[in-house]
Amino acid sequence: MNRLDQIARPESSASTLSQLRLYGVVARFLPVSYRNKIMLIAFLGTHVPLLTLLIFFALRSGSFWHALPVIGVALAATLLGTGATLFILNGLLRPILMTREAVSAYVTQGRLPSLPLTFTDDAGRLMADTASSLLRLDATLNTLTYVDQMTGLPNRDHLLRRLESQLAEHRPVALCVLALQNLDEIIAAYGEPGAVTAFRTMAARLQSVAAEQAIVARIDGRRFALTAAVAPDAPSLADQAKLILAHLCQDIRDDDFQITPLITMGIALAPDDAEDAQTLLNAAQTAVPAATQPDIAFYVPATQSSLRRQMELQRELRQALERREFSLHYQPVVTLDDGMVAPRIIGAEALLRWNHPSLGAISPAVFIPIAERLGLIEDIGPWILATGCRQLLEWDKSGLPPLRLAVNLSARQFSDRRLVQMIADAIGRVSLPAHRLEVEMTETAAMQDRAVTRRVFGELRELGITVAIDDFGTGYSTMSHLRDMTFDTMKIDREFVRDVDTSPSGRAICKALIELAHGLDIAVLAEGVESGAEVTVLQSYGCTIFQGFHFGRPVPSEDFARLLPKQALPASL
Structure with missing residues (x-):
């Protein structure tokens, strides 16, 4: 139903109709x-x-x-x-x-x-x-x-909408549902004003402890929700939850009453417990304990299987490379100028996939953090680079147009002093022109050690390799840092691209980022594009390079090759 249909329409008054009498006659013809x-x-x-x-x-x-x-x-x-x-x-x-x-x-x-x-x-x-x-x-x-009128927080619908977007990024997410268990006692003692005060205080306290990217919402009469992006590490999450619960359960004092809230918390993890927002919310609500004192409980399957799964994945991950269980999928990068009838593929981003023989396809959001923590990324990274470079040459030999390949670097790889030489050796072994390789680094990782970042970026660009900042706008860089660092491509994070056609704030941010990139003479790429309407808005601001499901999902190399015409096209971003 259209939201406007919910608004009552007043009847036309007699005076209004009398003024429109002549118009009514003419309008019939x-x-x-x-x-x-x-x-x-x-x-x-x-x-x-x-x-x-x-x-x-x-x-x-x-x-x-x-x-x-x-x-x-x-x-x-x-x-x-x-x-x-x-x-x-x-x-x-x-x-x-x-x-x-x-x-x-x-x-x-x-x-x-x-x-x-x-x-x-x-x-x-x-x-x-x-x-x-x-x-x-x-x-x-x-x-x-989308807003709860009592507390000003996002409501259940808004929570599900934003949570679905977070889950689409394939990053581990914890959803905590908190219930005010003694609401009936508060209403009996202090009436509705006491309940309103308790809810508003809970909302303010949750907002004060929530991380910057977290979602805080009121989902029903006595329940709130809080999200957190976490590593798959249940013990540390439990410790954080205890601190939050202790803060929320402090006495609420007012001139007219003193309330001691009794709050319990249920926690569910994605992707372990659910892969969609509604299922994850159901799991977290199911886990909320009906206790007589503040308490925390994880969704039962998570408590019993999550840690076992982590240990099993660690063991299997150590052998995945030698068993050849890894593969690369490629997502198209396209250009679409105002004068072009259809988008043209000019590059691809190489994305790692793990297909375990018995566990099946395992999400990168699950195994990549484990690989980084165990140091396995130091072996996986060179394999990704070598495999991607060889794939480019195979496409060339098949008569496909030359493309630029983008590969991601983790923070751990970036701190390796052998990184630049490893990349140089990889492109040298297959005689790949350096300008056809692009390395991507997230903004947050690039800012961890700015001196190292400047050195590595400079050495890579001296080789002719293109450098891109990924997830731009989600980190904590400043204008002075952007001036000091030299890179070639700014990738606008999908958090800003999503709903840019309907969100005034999204439009303002994207427009500012695109103008900033143009002012710095940096190429700009919008990632996570999912609709033609988003493309139209971004094009109007001067963005001509795109990546996202609207243009193509990550696919195996043979499927990617079918997307390309067998003719020579220049590879340039």
């Missing part, structure tokens, strides 16, 4: 278009009197042929004047038509208007008032739809 009606009336209003006068004049003159030149000149002058009048009328009617189109687009598609706000006459004020009213209406509807 063709043409249907409001603008065409006005044009027709203006045309008839100028020509009917004139033609009547000319005919009368011709009949009275006694000689029609003698009066014909006069009639022709008068008619031509009238047509010219009418044409100019209709042209101006059409321009004067544009504000009304644009306003109608903007309202219709918002009602049917939810698209916010882009009407000008600078005109000051009646039509200009109509456009400005319509635009501001729709913006306020949209903000109000969003608040009613």
Whole structure:
């Protein structure tokens, strides 16, 4: 159901209908278009009197042929004047038509208007008032739809929406559901004001302990939710949960009452316990203990199997490389200029996959943190690089266009002083031109040791290798750091790209990042693009390079090759 359908529509008043009586009569006749009606009336209003006068004049003159030149000149002058009048009328009617189109687009598609706000006459004020009213209406509807009115926190729907986006990034997530178990006692003792105070205090305390990227929400009458991005390490998560619970259970003191909240917490982990938001929320709610004192409980399958699974994965991961269980999938990187009919693939990002013979496909979000913690990434990283470089040459030999390959570097790899030489050896062994390799580093990892970052980036670029900053905007870099570091490509994180066509804040951030990249003479790539509407908005800001499900999912090398035409195309970003 459209959100506007939920708004009651008032009946038209008698005074309003009386003012529209003439309009109601005219509206029944063709043409249907409001603008065409006005044009027709203006045309008839100028020509009917004139033609009547000319005919009368011709009949009275006694000689029609003698009066014909006069009639022709008068008619031509009238047509010219009418044409100019209709042209101006059409321009004067544009504000009304644009306003109608903007309202219709918002009602049917939810698209916010882009009407000008600078005109000051009646039509200009109509456009400005319509635009501001729709913006306020949209903000109000969003608040009613996604915000809990008592606490100002995101509600259940908003939580599920954002949680689904986090899970799509394939990173481990913990969802904590907290229940105020003694709500009935609080209401019995202090009434509704006591319950409101307890809820608002819980909301404020949760926000104060939540991490920057965490989601805090109120999901029903007595329950709240908190997310955390965690390593698959249940003991440390339990310690954090105990600290949060202790903070929440402190007494709430007010002038009229003193409340000791009794709060219990249930925790579920993704991807161990669930792979979608609703299932994860159900698991966390199931885990909430109905206790008589503050308590924490993990979802039962997680407590029994998560640690065993971690130990099993560690053991299997040590042998996965020699068993040849790893493979690379490739996600297209495309360019799409305003003049292009269709996107053109200019590169690919190599993404590691692990297909265990008995456990099946294992998410990179699960095994890559383990590989880094165990130091196995030092062996896996060179394998990724060598395999990707060989694949490029195989595509070349098949007659496919030359592409640029992007590979990711972890923070642990970046701290290895042999990294640059290892990369140089890898491209040297297969005689791959250096400019066809791009190394990616997340913004957060790049900022950990800026001196090392500057050195490594500089050495890689001296070799001719392209350097990209991944997940840009999610770390903690500053403008001075960007000035000191030299890199070639900025990848805008999907957190900002998502819903850029409907989110004013997302549009502002993406536009600023694209302008920043252009100002620094850096290529800019939008990742995580999932719709044509997002592409259109990003193109309007000057972004022409994209990556995301809208253009293609990561696929094996043979499937990726089928996406490419067998012709020579330049490889440049």
